[in-house]
Every structure is written in C-alpha cells, then in structure tokens.
Amino acid sequence: MALIVQKYGGTSVANPERIRNVAKRVAKEFDKGNDMVVILSAMAGVTDSLLRLAAEMAETPDRREVDVLLATGEQTTASLLAITLKNMGYPAISLLGFQAEVVTDCNYSNARIVDIGANRIKTLIEKRNIVVIAGFQGCDADGNITTLGRGGSDTSAVAIAAAIKADKCEIFTDVDGVYTADPNVCSKARKIDKISCEEMLEMASLGAKVLHLRSVEFALKHNVLVYVRSSFNEEEGTMLVNGSHDYDMERPVVSGITYSKSDARITLKKVPDQPGIAAKIFTPISEANINVDMIIQNTRAGGQTDLTFTVPKTEFKRALEIERKVAEEIKAEAVWGDEHIAKVSVTGIGMKSHSGVATKMFSALAAENINIIMISTSEIRISCVVEQKNAELAVRVLHTAFGLDKE
Numbered sequence: 287m288a289l290i291v292q293k294y295g296g297t298s299v300a301n302p303e304r305i306r307n308v309a310k311r312v313a314k315e316f317d318k319g320n321d322m323v324v325i326l327s328a329m330a331g332v333t334d335s336l337l338r339l340a341a342e343m344a345e346t347p348d349r350r351e352v353d354v355l356l357a358t359g360e361q362t363t364a365s366l367l368a369i370t371l372k373n374m375g376y377p378a379i380s381l382l383g384f385q386a387e388v389v390t391d392c393n394y395s396n397a398r399i400v401d402i403g404a405n406r407i408k409t410l411i412e413k414r415n416i417v418v419i420a421g422f423q424g425c426d427a428d429g430n431i432t433t434l435g436r437g438g439s440d441t442s443a444v445a446i447a448a449a450i451k452a453d454k455c456e457i458f459t460d461v462d463g464v465y466t467a468d469p470n471v472c473s474k475a476r477k478i479d480k481i482s483c484e485e486m487l488e489m490a491s492l493g494a495k496v497l498h499l500r501s502v503e504f505a506l507k508h509n510v511l512v513y514v515r516s517s518f519n520e521e522e523g524t525m526l527v528n529g530s531h532d533y534d535m536e537r538p539v540v541s542g543i544t545y546s547k548s549d550a551r552i553t554l555k556k557v558p559d560q561p562g563i564a565a566k567i568f569t570p571i572s573e574a575n576i577n578v579d580m581i582i583q584n585t586r587a588g589g590q591t592d593l594t595f596t597v598p599k600t601e602f603k604r605a606l607e608i609e610r611k612v613a614e615e616i617k618a619e620a621v622w623g624d625e626h627i628a629k630v631s632v633t634g635i636g637m638k639s640h641s642g643v644a645t646k647m648f649s650a651l652a653a654e655n656i657n658i659i660m661i662s663t664s665e666i667r668i669s670c671v672v673e674q675k676n677a678e679l680a681v682r683v684l685h686t687a688f689g690l691d692k693e
C-alpha cells in the first residue's frame with residue numbers, strides 16, 4: 287500500500303471520455319489499497335481561451351482578476367473528475383487550491399508556492415477519500431487567488447507530493463515520457479528511461495515543457511520520486527533520478543536538445559561605453575520584476591557599444607517602454623526589439639568533461655544555413671538564439687549531429 291500523487295495534464299482531461307479514462311486509472315490504484323491524491327490541469331485549450339476572453343475586455347487586464355479567471359479552468363476538471371468517481375461509487379472529494387492550503391506569494395500569473403498546510407489533505411486521506419485537487423492555483427497570505435505560471439500544475443503536484451510525503455508522484459501527459467528532444471518536433475527523438483534532476487532542470491528551463499521548471503526544483507529539494515508517463519497507455523515512462531546514480535559510461539556527451547520561443551530580444555544601439563551604464567540599463571528592468579536571460583555587449587570604436595539582451599515575450603512591451611526611457615537618459619542612439627527569435631540548446635552532464643561541443647553545434651547549424659544571433663553557455667549546456675522560423679529545423683539538425691537519433 288502506498289500514498290500516490292497522480293497529475294493529469296490538459297490533453298488527458300480534454301473531454302468527458304478522457305476524464306472517465308482518468309477516473310478508471312485512479313480507481314484501479316485505489317482498489318489495490320493505495321491512497322490517492324489527484325492533481326488536475328484545465329482541459330486542453332481552456333487556459334488559452336480564458337486568456338483570450340480577458341484580452342477582449344482590456345488591453346492589459348488586471349492581473350489579480352486574470353488569476354481568478356484562469357483558476358476556473360482547473361476548478362472545472364477537478365469537480366468533473368470527483369463527480370465521475372462518486373458516480374462510480376468511489377469516495378472522492380474535490381478541493382480548490384486554497385482549500386488544499388496551497389499558499390503562494392502574491393506574484394499574480396507567476397506565483398511561487400511558499401507553503402502547503404497538508405492537514406486537510408491528510409485527514410481526508412486517512413478517511414480513505416480520493417482527494418482531487420485543482421492544480422496551477424493557490425492563494426496568497428491575504429486570501430487572493432493566484433496561479434503558478436503556464437504549465438504550473440506539475441509544480442502543484444510535486445509540491446503537494448512533498449508536503450504529504452507521498453511515495454511517488456506520477457505526471458501523466460500526452461507523450462510516453464521525457465525524450466531527447468520534443469517528439470512532436472523531432473520524430474527521431476528517443477525516450478529517456480532515467481534522467482537526472484540536474485539535466486531535467488536544465489531541459490525544463492530551456493523550454494522542454496513536458497515538466498514545469500519549478501516542479502523539478504521541488505523534486506530535487508524534497509527528494510520526491512517523480513515519473514513522467516502517458517495517460518494513454520501502460521508504459522513505464524521516465525524516472526527522475528535525484529543525486530548520483532550509476533550512469534552508463536557510454537552515455538552521449540549531449541543528452542538532449544531543447545528549444546524555446548518564449549523570449550524576445552532588445553538592442554540598445556551606440557550606448558556610451560562608460561562605468562555604470564549597464565546598471566542604468568538593467569536596474570529598472572529588475573525593479574519591474576522582469577527576468578533577463580542572455581546579455582551580449584559588443585565593443586565598438588569611438589567609446590560606444592551595442593548591448594543586446596533577451597526578456598520573456600510576455601514582458602517584451604513593458605521592457606521596451608522602460609528601455610526607451612533609459613536610452614534617452616543615457617543618450618543611446620536607438621532601441622530595437624525583435625520578437626521573432628527562438629533559443630535552441632544542447633544539454634548534457636557529459637559536457638563538463640568534453641570539449642568541442644560548441645564547435646560541433648555551430649558547424650551543424652552553419653551547414654543548414656541557420657544564422658546564430660546570440661550565444662550563451664554554462665557547464666552543461668550551450669544555447670544559440672536563431673530566427674524563430676529556424677527553430678524546429680535546428681532541433682532536428684542538432685539531434686542528428688550529436689548522434690541522438692533513434693535507429
């Protein structure tokens with residue numbers, strides 16, 4: 287007998303038939319004597335359509351009210367699953383984020399979980415209830431409804447699994463597990479049976495949306511046993527491995543290719559090359575709570591330089607407005623923005639001890655005539671910004687170049 291947390295994503299609960307399928311899977315585990323906590327996403331496409339509705343009402347809809355609206359997507363599926371289970375004769379109960387005591391900070395649309403008071407969930411489990419919880423949502427200290435950022439119900443699941451000390455947390459989605467690249471983009475991608483949390487963190491932060499970044503952080507920090515599996519078959523899926531384990535010595539240096547279209551770039555032309563200028567450019571951006579990812583500065587003649595950086599597309603307009611003011615103040619010549627970029631990355635722990643990965647990446651992209659706009663590296667990854675239209679091709683080319691294609 288185990289305490290199991292299962293999370294089902296949007297495609298897994300996209301219609302009544304699929305919700306019935308989820309109910310059957312949950313009931314099967316419950317019948318074996320396991321205690322079950324189920325976290326749900328909204329039906330596929332619902333969060334997007336709610337966002338479109340909000341955008342029809344206002345150009346920049348109030349962020350608090352957007353979260354109240356978005357939370358309804360998960361409220362719908364949680365209640366529908368509980369209704370289904372009860373109708374099948376099972377003792378199910380649905381809880382919204384605040385009822386499950388998921389406490390977050392007050393950063394609407396991208397809130398962080400700060401605490402989960404697991405008492406209510408535990409009491410319900412002790413009475414042998416199947417507890418169905420609306421994912422993606424929480425509540426701040428003042429009682430306002432918050433949401434955790436797109437894809438955030440993975441984080442709800444792993445955080446709740448940590449809080450109730452579940453034996454395992456299964457993330458059910460529409461692919462068989464974590465692959466060497468998005469299998470919907472690269473048909474030659476291979477399923478990975480075991481992936482280290484360190485590599486998964488890197489892949490999630492670089493755009494592999496199969497797991498929400500913060501869910502991997504929770505898994506790592508609280509030692510939660512996480513599996514990524516398909517809700518449409520009985521395959522084993524991918525296991526997240528925490529800490530060191532016996533890695534295959536023949537492991538490829540590069541273990542995954544990822545891409546992300548979620549950033550935009552901003553360039554300040556002919557900035558005076560003086561101490562204090564970078565601080566003037568980036569302080570107002572950080573004060574506005576906007577995350578900067580890559581930064582490149584070119585040295586130029588005549589005491590002037592160009593400076594380029596990337597921000598999330600969702601913050602592009604705000605960042606551009608801020609930099610237009612900064613540019614006036616520091617007497618930069620112009621500010622440019624470009625939303626049509628993508629970041630393509632190769633990742634792998636093996637890169638720590640191997641050289642030549644960057645050269646191979648640049649050559650493979652060059653061979654397909656894909657221009658590199660920006661480059662950044664860490665110990666276990668190399669990322670290149672390319673034109674957005676080249677993103678998918680770049681993923682496939684790199685997947686082949688690094689020998690990851692399945693036979």
Ligand code: ADP
Pocket residue numbers: 294295296297298327437458459460461463464465466467468469470493494495496497
């Ligand atoms: P869910 O609604 O179940 O949370 P998501 O759409 O958020 O599902 O995540 C699953 C999707 O992640 C897959 O359909 C796939 O296209 C995409 N994906 C991106 N990178 C990867 C990868 N490396 N491995 C598996 N899936 C990936």
Ligand code: ASP
Pocket residue numbers: 295296327328333334359421422435436437438439440
């Ligand atoms: N429904 C939310 C989204 O579409 C959360 C999630 O699916 O994890 O982003």
Ligand code: MG
Pocket residue numbers: 295437440495496497498
């Ligand atoms: Mg998801």
